Amino acid sequence: MTERSNIQALIDKAETTHTLTKDELVTLLQDRQYEAEVFAAADRVRQKYVGDEVHLRGLIEFSNRCKQNCLYCGLRRDNSKVSRYRLDVDTIIDFAVKAKSYGYRTVVLQSGEDEWFDVDKMVDIIKKIKELGLAITISVGEKSREVYQAYRNAGADRYLLRIETTDKELYEKLDPGMSWDNRMRCLYDLKELGFELGSGCLVGIPGQTVESLADDILFFKEIDADMIGVGPFIPNPDTPLADEAGGTFELSTKVMALIRLLLPDINIPATTAMESLNPQGRVLALQRGANVVMPNVTEGEYRQLYLLYPGKICINDTPAHCRSCITGKITGIGRKVSETHGYRVKRA
Ligand code: SAM
Ligand code: SF4
Numbered sequence: 396m397t398e399r400s401n402i403q404a405l406i407d408k409a410e411t412t413h414t415l416t417k418d419e420l421v422t423l424l425q426d427r428q429y430e431a432e433v434f435a436a437a438d439r440v441r442q443k444y445v446g447d448e449v450h451l452r453g454l455i456e457f458s459n460r461c462k463q464n465c466l467y468c469g470l471r472r473d474n475s476k477v478s479r480y481r482l483d484v485d486t487i488i489d490f491a492v493k494a495k496s497y498g499y500r501t502v503v504l505q506s507g508e509d510e511w512f513d514v515d516k517m518v519d520i521i522k523k524i525k526e527l528g529l530a531i532t533i534s535v536g537e538k539s540r541e542v543y544q545a546y547r548n549a550g551a552d553r554y555l556l557r558i559e560t561t562d563k564e565l566y567e568k569l570d571p572g573m574s575w576d577n578r579m580r581c582l583y584d585l586k587e588l589g590f591e592l593g594s595g596c597l598v599g600i601p602g603q604t605v606e607s608l609a610d611d612i613l614f615f616k617e618i619d620a621d622m623i624g625v626g627p628f629i630p631n632p633d634t635p636l637a638d639e640a641g642g643t644f645e646l647s648t649k650v651m652a653l654i655r656l657l658l659p660d661i662n663i664p665a666t667t668a669m670e671s672l673n674p675q676g677r678v679l680a681l682q683r684g685a686n687v688v689m690p691n692v693t694e695g696e697y698r699q700l701y702l703l704y705p706g707k708i709c710i711n712d713t714p715a716h717c718r719s720c721i722t723g724k725i726t727g728i729g730r731k732v733s734e735t736h737g738y739r740v741k742r743a
């Protein structure tokens with residue numbers, strides 16, 4: 396077979412059977428010539444399985460304090476250049492109320508690993524937000540099974556915890572003091588407790604190979620994740636990885652497109668980090684397999700302080716502006732903002 400027909404056969408296989416071997420994934424990840432065909436296939440699969448609606452999730456970044464020290468992240472505890480904040484419970488609820496008034500059906504509560512928000516405080520916040528009729532996604536890192544159970548009992552619907560990389564050695568090098576086995580334990584606990592499970596990986600972290608990206612994609616299929624967020628690693632000048640090259644927009648969207656081909660009915664966000672590298676990043680991602688966007692609903696100066704990486708979009712914008720901005724982008728490509736809570740509907 397010619398190279399083109401060989402690649403096209405792999406894309407056809409992925410589009411029709413939603414399976415690929417590790418070697419086949421590596422071939423597609425390495426190829427640079429037929430990326431447009433991969434993106435077009437992912438867009439067709441997205442259309443067929445999850446339709447044209449785009450789910451919006453309002454993101455509340457409620458604390459930038461973190462006890463962890465991930466080498467890539469601007470919120471890491473040893474970064475003394477960042478001014479730390481944490482919102483009080485009333486402010487978080489106020490932002491959720493406003494998110495509802497902007498038409499969001501889900502809020503995502505995200506923070507560093509901040510122990511001040513103990514289980515009682517989180518349960519209180521979750522219950523109050525559930526009373527508003529919103530779906531809730533939690534993204535606050537690694538906790539015990541009992542704590543996850545308490546969040547779930549309080550009404551939390553989804554949990555986001557990226558594995559970052561399935562390469563255990565690399566993970567433990569980049570996340571000093573953290574255990575890859577424990578992160579895996581968290582993911583399996585969350586799944587068993589009935590959360591919609593969100594995970595994902597960072598593309599372009601130093602030491603990552605295409606083989607390990609292929610393993611990441613196969614892992615997401617193995618755990619039957621309900622949502623996968625992929626973002627390029629963007630080096631932060633105030634971290635030990637300041638001088639590293641970082642990930643590219645193209646490779647991140649390729650990984651995302653392959654995830655759509657293998658997990659056709661899941662929710663996939665067009666990530667903020669993608670748009671931070673490419674001004675059209677979220678729209679392009681929506682045309683390469685994504686069906687979710689998570690606009691920021693945090694207000695005021697906090698946006699500037701939740702600085703994982705430089706160039707983060709929307710840090711000087713208001714929630715109202717972001718809501719109309721993203722609606723314009725979505726309708727501008729002939730898609731529609733969903734009015735549902737946007738749970739995964741298993742169709743595959
Ligand atoms: N602390 C929680 C955790 O780590 O799961 C949630 C918040 S954390 C800031 C959310 C995500 O930000 C991480 O999963 C990581 O993939 C991403 N992130 C951190 N630093 C980044 C960087 N320099 N470039 C791109 N994404 C980054
Ligand atoms: Fe903390 Fe999450 Fe950043 Fe790691 S990625 S330093 S856990 S906020």
Ligand code: FES
Nearest residue numbers: 709712717720721
């Ligand atoms: Fe925030 Fe466009 S979504 S300015």
